[in-house]
Amino acid sequence: MEKKVKKVKKELTVDQKINRRNFISFSTFFAAGGAAYGGWRWLYKSPEETSGITAGARKPLRRALNKTELFFRNFFSNNHLVKTYPKEMAAKKVRVNSDIGIDDKDFDPASWALAVRKGNGQVTKISIDEIKALPKTEIIYDFKCVEGWDQIQHWAGVKFSDFIEHFGLTDHAKMPYIGMETPNGEYYIGLEAESALHPQTILAYEMNDQPISLEHGAPLRLIVPVKYGIKNLKRIGTISFSNQRPKDYWAEQGYDYYSGL
Numbered sequence: 001m002e003k004k005v006k007k008v009k010k011e012l013t014v015d016q017k018i019n020r021r022n023f024i025s026f027s028t029f030f031a032a033g034g035a036a037y038g039g040w041r042w043l044y045k046s047p048e049e050t051s052g053i054t055a056g057a058r059k060p061l062r063r064a065l066n067k068t069e070l071f072f073r074n075f076f077s078n079n080h081l082v083k084t085y086p087k088e089m090a091a092k093k094v095r096v097n098s099d100i101g102i103d104d105k106d107f108d109p110a111s112w113a114l115a116v117r118k119g120n121g122q123v124t125k126i127s128i129d130e131i132k133a134l135p136k137t138e139i140i141y142d143f144k145c146v147e148g149w150d151q152i153q154h155w156a157g158v159k160f161s162d163f164i165e166h167f168g169l170t171d172h173a174k175m176p177y178i179g180m181e182t183p184n185g186e187y188y189i190g191l192e193a194e195s196a197l198h199p200q201t202i203l204a205y206e207m208n209d210q211p212i213s214l215e216h217g218a219p220l221r222l223i224v225p226v227k228y229g230i231k232n233l234k235r236i237g238t239i240s241f242s243n244q245r246p247k248d249y250w251a252e253q254g255y256d257y258y259s260g261l
């Protein structure tokens, strides 16, 4: 015998429906808020990383930053190019940000030479004329500072990969990291070799078709469009290659070591 069960679904009145939705939204809101607060408390109470190459961040946060970096590094290959713009769009008045390591009054650009540390104490000195003799590459792109400003800028110089090849540094650049410092050593950055060798990374000596001014990093500065401004070292004094992450000024102050875009 077949039993017919008729399901009677009680129709809710409009008011009941509204109450029910209000209840659901409020409980979701408070549950999510509570979870967010809990997460924040957890992060805030978790231990700070030991100061070293990076410093000043909570351990789980640093772990997350490092994981994110690995994810994006695999996701965007070096064939991924940063967006470029027509020359007319480049800023005429280029913003000057900070001057750590480039504020000594007695710096003489005429006696400057780039020091390339090749390991085992070997150093090669390279003059600005030798660098300018290499093919010139330009880039017009949106320069981004972590402090929250960006500007379309026009830079020119030698492609870092051309520089490496020309000066016989290909084997050195197979090491995973490249470090750069100002001549006085007060500002310094570390980069993964991939970012340094990225096709849009240049050692720049011109801005808006003119020699770079001292405040923008003359005689030679780094332009690495796949990174935030902090990695774009002004006034390069030395370049070195390494198997460990080189010291990095802002990473020591708690910023993401990779600061990629």
Ligand SMILES: Nc1nc2c(c(=O)[nH]1)N[C@H]1C(S)=C(S)[C@@H](COP(=O)(O)O)O[C@H]1N2
Pocket: 094, 095, 096, 097, 098, 099, 100, 101, 102, 144, 145, 146, 182, 187, 215, 216, 217, 229, 230, 231, 232, 233, 234, 235
């Ligand atoms: N030597 C040196 N390079 C530096 C800095 C600095 O303080 N000293 N500041 C960095 C930061 S935070 C930014 S945003 C850019 C700014 O470059 P600009 O002053 O040419 O705009 O330079 C980077 N390179």
Ligand SMILES: [Mo]
Pocket: 097, 144, 145, 146, 147, 229, 230
């Ligand atoms: Mo910056």
